[in-house]
Amino acid sequence: MGPVTGMTPDKNIETPGAEKVAGLSPLDTMGSLPEEVGADRPKASAVDCAPADEELTNLNWLHESTNLLNNFSLGSEGLAANNPLYDIEGDSSPIGCRNPEKTSASSKPPYSFSLLIYMAIEHSTNKCLPVKEIYSWILDRFPYFATAPTGWKNSVRHNLSLNKCFRKVERSHGKVNGKGSLWCVDPEYKPNLVQALKKQPFSAALALYTLPASPSSASPLSLSSATKPTRGQSVKDSDIDAATAMMLLNSSIKQEPLDYEKPQPLKVVLPKKRNYTSAFKHCTSLTLQENDSTVINIDPKEDHNYSASGTDSQRCESRSSVSSLSSVDEVYEFIPKNSRAGSDGSEGFHSEDETDIDYEEDALGDSGYASQPCVNSTGKDLHSKKLRKESCQDIDEELKEAAGSLLHLAGIRTCLDSLLKTAKAQSQKHRK
DNA sequence: CGCATCATAAACAGCT
DNA sequence: AAGCTGTTTATGATGC
Numbered sequence: 282m283g284p285v286t287g288m289t290p291d292k293n294i295e296t297p298g299a300e301k302v303a304g305l306s307p308l309d310t311m312g313s314l315p316e317e318v319g320a321d322r323p324k325a326s327a328v329d330c331a332p333a334d335e336e337l338t339n340l341n342w343l344h345e346s347t348n349l350l351n352n353f354s355l356g357s358e359g360l361a362a363n364n365p366l367y368d369i370e371g372d373s374s375p376i377g378c379r380n381p382e383k384t385s386a387s388s389k390p391p392y393s394f395s396l397l398i399y400m401a402i403e404h405s406t407n408k409c410l411p412v413k414e415i416y417s418w419i420l421d422r423f424p425y426f427a428t429a430p431t432g433w434k435n436s437v438r439h440n441l442s443l444n445k446c447f448r449k450v451e452r453s454h455g456k457v458n459g460k461g462s463l464w465c466v467d468p469e470y471k472p473n474l475v476q477a478l479k480k481q482p483f484s485a486a487l488a489l490y491t492l493p494a495s496p497s498s499a500s501p502l503s504l505s506s507a508t509k510p511t512r513g514q515s516v517k518d519s520d521i522d523a524a525t526a527m528m529l530l531n532s533s534i535k536q537e538p539l540d541y542e543k544p545q546p547l548k549v550v551l552p553k554k555r556n557y558t559s560a561f562k563h564c565t566s567l568t569l570q571e572n573d574s575t576v577i578n579i580d581p582k583e584d585h586n587y588s589a590s591g592t593d594s595q596r597c598e599s600r601s602s603v604s605s606l607s608s609v610d611e612v613y614e615f616i617p618k619n620s621r622a623g624s625d626g627s628e629g630f631h632s633e634d635e636t637d638i639d640y641e642e643d644a645l646g647d648s649g650y651a652s653q654p655c656v657n658s659t660g661k662d663l664h665s666k667k668l669r670k671e672s673c674q675d676i677d678e679e680l681k682e683a684a685g686s687l688l689h690l691a692g693i694r695t696c697l698d699s700l701l702k703t704a705k706a707q708s709q710k711h712r713k
Numbered sequence: 714c715g716c717a718t719c720a721t722a723a724a725c726a727g728c729t
Numbered sequence: 730a731a732g733c734t735g736t737t738t739a740t741g742a743t744g745c
């Protein structure tokens with residue numbers, strides 16, 4: 282994302298005044314849009330950051346402070362001063378998630394349009410958004426665009442259109458909510474975006490951080506599992522991994538769906554895109570977990586592309602070995618299904634036909650924490666019990682590491698004792 | 714210097 | 730007709 286952070290500072294200076302009509306047009310011309318957006322996000326109350334500080338020393342905060350975190354990431358109603366989300370731009374982060382560049386609300390966000398779009402889409406209930414909502418989300422999160430030249434919308438559309446990471450889906454019930462299609466993140470390319478996101482400052486992850494509505498989905502169990510790529514692989518991929526995991530876990534959490542976000546069959550518009558994003562051009566074709574089992578062929582010829590991450594090798598790596606956190610889907614692999622039940626996200630792309638067998642036999646599940654409790658407790662021999670015990674010990678260690686990473690990222694001193702208590706309690710629970 | 718990535722601008726067609 | 734959406738092309742900036 283090199284060019285992103287340092288892009289055209291001079292143009293920022295040239296940014297027209299706030300009175301520029303064109304820059305305000307998005308909000309002005311979107312009719313009921315702001316209200317719709319508001320429905321998507323709980324009204325941001327003035328987030329009291331102090332409690333967050335205290336709570337952050339305890340992992341329980343991660344899944345008990347629902348309201349806090351909902352406000353933490355979902356607020357948008359011009360509460361830049363109080364909403365930590367806006368601290369992405371500012372310097373008053375309560376938990377140390379400062380943007381090193383200290384960009385202000387009037388300066389350009391250090392994220393590429395691809396990431397902005399990705400964040401917007403991932404933040405949506407259905408993981409699909411019309412362009413207008415993408416505009417709106419970006420505007421809410423980055424007030425810079427409210428006064429920026431209108432060209433940014435063109436750039437957004439340009440990105441959507443040319444970036445393979447994004448795919449257009451038709452609205453199933455006609456175009457009830459206006460013209461245009463819905464845009465989703467192609468799960469095939471999600472790892473790219475995640476990779477790119479991981480390269481962003483920690484605040485990038487926090488920008489999406491919302492707390493799962495269901496505590497279980499954010500329990501240390503799932504957290505630990507989510508941060509655990511595979512058996513034998515260290516959790517220490519990076520601290521960012523943990524943060525990304527949380528972000529991704531979170532991104533699957535649903536709020537009150539908008540009309541267009543309500544669960545509905547989504548038709549993937551194929552084919553699409555041509556250039557930009559030669560992601561995985563060295564990789565073989567991969568099958569999407571789509572209802573229609575659409576197969577996406579990555580044309581090796583499609584090189585000159587936009588992409589959200591680094592080199593092709595990185596992309597391939599992200600696809601093959603960054604399985605730890607490369608997508609919400611993958612994180613979901615570690616979450617008990619009943620925890621997923623409440624989530625309605627990604628209908629467009631994620632198979633709803635996943636069987637329990639698939640889930641339990643999943644290679645990742647084999648090493649995943651969540652799958653452990655699913656093992657029939659008829660443990661036939663001591664060996665299996667021993668293995669399970671070792672597994673629990675591993676889990677404890679993973680919990681410590683994952684939580685430590687998270688807290689480290691947050692710039693908060695870990696409270697390992699508390700963590701251990703929580704972790705062990707969880708472990709005991711699952712042992713039972 | 715070449716390449717890749719990304720931003721930006723613009724033209725255009727189709728649709729509402 | 731106007732505005733929005735989506736596609737496409739072109740160009741320049743930046744980083745490696």
